[in-house]
Amino acid sequence: MKKFACRDTGMDCPFETSAESEEELMQKISAHAKEAHGLDVIDDAMMHKVKEAIQDEPSEEQEAEEDSEDSEAKAEQ
Ligand SMILES: [Zn+2]
Structure with a gap:
């Protein structure tokens, strides 16, 4: 879903x-x-503004699947 507000x-x-x-x-x-x-x-100038103003609206059924296995390996030494 894309959203646009003229303002x-x-x-x-x-x-x-x-x-x-x-x-x-x-x-x-x-x-x-x-x-x-x-x-x-x-x-072109207006088009640029318009495209910058367009926002992506995530769909409702979006799973926040955030299995960040980011074990910060501090391999300093
Ligand atoms: Zn308008």
């Missing part, structure tokens, strides 16, 4: 959206950018 791009805008894939998310974002901000085209 994370520096916009003073409460729009938030989410989608299963980045591709789908980008479609929603560009539709919003067009409707709300009059951006027919998202240029």
Whole structure:
């Protein structure tokens, strides 16, 4: 799950959206950018901001399988 909040791009805008894939998310974002901000085209600079603002939301069924067998071998000497 990908999440995007318009304000994370520096916009003073409460729009938030989410989608299963980045591709789908980008479609929603560009539709919003067009409707709300009059951006027919998202240029490279904006695209960069958008991609930085996209967050990965881990799915609910994520097991925190953390069997860290990190026995810190202090092989100093
Ligand atoms: Zn917006």
